[in-house]
Amino acid sequence: MADQDDQPSSDRWTISATRTIFTNPVVNLVTSRVRCGRTAIEKDFYKFQFPRWVNIIALTGRQELILIRQYRFGTDRIELEIPGGAVNDGEDPLAAGLRELLEETGYAGQNGRIIGKVCPNPAIQNNFCYTVLVEDVRQVAEPSQDDMEDIEVLILPQDEVQKLVVDGSISHGLVLNALMFFAMDKAKNRFGRP
Structure with a gap:
């Protein structure tokens, strides 16, 4: 899993002696010797290499959201989220969002576009998470979930989703981030500015 959306690092930091400690289909763990240009101190740093991720804001014709x-497993509980998943190698994030929406929910729509992109944890991760907005979604198929997925699909009004954010029922950080991108996109479209 290569670093995603590489940007040159500062010439004040030197990275050497990189090696992979652990690898599996979900994540690689690598370590590198890093030298700080300001202090000349070297230390071992660790990085989790994940594929890119995508979350989908799916909006029905009645302006309801698909959750x-x-x-x-990480929290050992049932989480309330929006559809999402990994972007396959060589796959466009928008195409991945449309694919994940269909696979997890059986829904498809129109006017799919990327409305946001974040680095989930730049201190220790290399990947980015994209937020895709898809409008006028409707169910076109049965979900085709992975063998370790058991997903319940919900259709909720936007004001109810806001209440679920406020009361903590939706606590997934990347989902909250996607909902923020959606709110900013709505404001921009309504008022012509973020």
């Missing part, structure tokens, strides 16, 4: 509930 999902699914078990998450």
